[in-house]
Amino acid sequence: MYSLTSVREDFPILGREVYKRPLVYLDNAATTQKPREVVEAITNEYYSVNANVHRGVHYLSQQATDLHEEARETVRQFINARSTAEVIFTRGTTESLNLVATSYGQAFLHEGDEVILTVMEHHSDIVPWQLLRDRTGIVIKVVPMNDEGCLDLEAYERLFTPRTRLVCVAHVSNVLGTINPVKRMAEVAHAHGAHILVDGAQSVPHFKVDVQDLDCDFLVFSGHKVYGPTGIGVLYGRESLLEQMPPYQGGGEMIARVSFERTTYERLPFKFEAGTPDYVGSHALAVALDYVTRLGMDQIHAHERDLTRYAMEQMQLIPEMHIFGTATEKDAVVSFNVGNIHPLDLGTLLDRLGIAIRTGHHCAQPLMQRCGVEGMARASFALYNTREEIDALVKGIDRVRKMF
């Protein structure tokens, strides 16, 4: 196990106070804090390397291009993709999902074709498919879950028909923390001749995700949730599929040759990267991935599982506590309500105690409907959180409860 004390020193923001109290940051599913070396990588690149990539013959441009392409290789290794052709830089999970819905949609989905989602998808894995449905007449089907927050796999299998083309599933729910059995779901999808997209926004930061082991066709995630900067994310796609998919956006970088009569496109992955990429962000993301790799994804996972288990135990002792999501396979997220206290009030009062949690519908309104609530409070953990911070949360919740 890594040393929590020295790890916390890597994150300067964790040492600050809010409302004259030490910050307890438990909103990591929304975004994680950044280690010093990630911030320094951004500053250093702007101070000493900055130039546009893939265009200049000059020294700085080549150096910036090398950093950008080395970052792609770091991502490839991190998720064990077969080739860097399969690693596309995007602005984040949301853009990756919109890219797939638009481009895969154009290549593979026609009126009456079916896409399977789950009841616990984030809005960014629902709305792009609805936009596509409005354009093309695809059919969206939804995998239900049980009261523990586990997907009903028998119902999942029953949803398949000869028209099923694609399954889209969150690897880890951002609300329930459930780790979905995506490897098994991929086997089922492939047995029915369908593809599978895994939304790794909440899994990639927490444990080793290997696209070849999962045998998924697409994996999407955001840099800012895995200790990297905002504005950069990744789409992994199986090369044979990406080859058949049309470009998502047009512009510089993604072309081989342009004339007013006819344009041909660059090879993968550049075909999907129109315009100047966030080359500073890609490098800083690679620094973040190196950072977690150095700590060890298995150690991070073990530590966060311990925190999750401890939080579940301690929070359940609070009277009138209702926890949403009690699956055995659960990771780093605990969503809850206490009695009739509005989650917004709970979050606001905890904030006054220096404790940052998220409240509301967590961009998962269909899941809120399934759970019969308008909103929830949510604590979510990262590699730098401590049991003492969970004690502070529990004490804080109990204090708010007594006030009401």
Ligand code: C6P
């Ligand atoms: N969830 C949360 O607080 P972006 O915003 O593109 O980086 O990620 C979107 C997204 C997609 N899928 C899942 C499972 C997610 O959790 C998120 C982001 C944040 O839960 C912000 S709403």
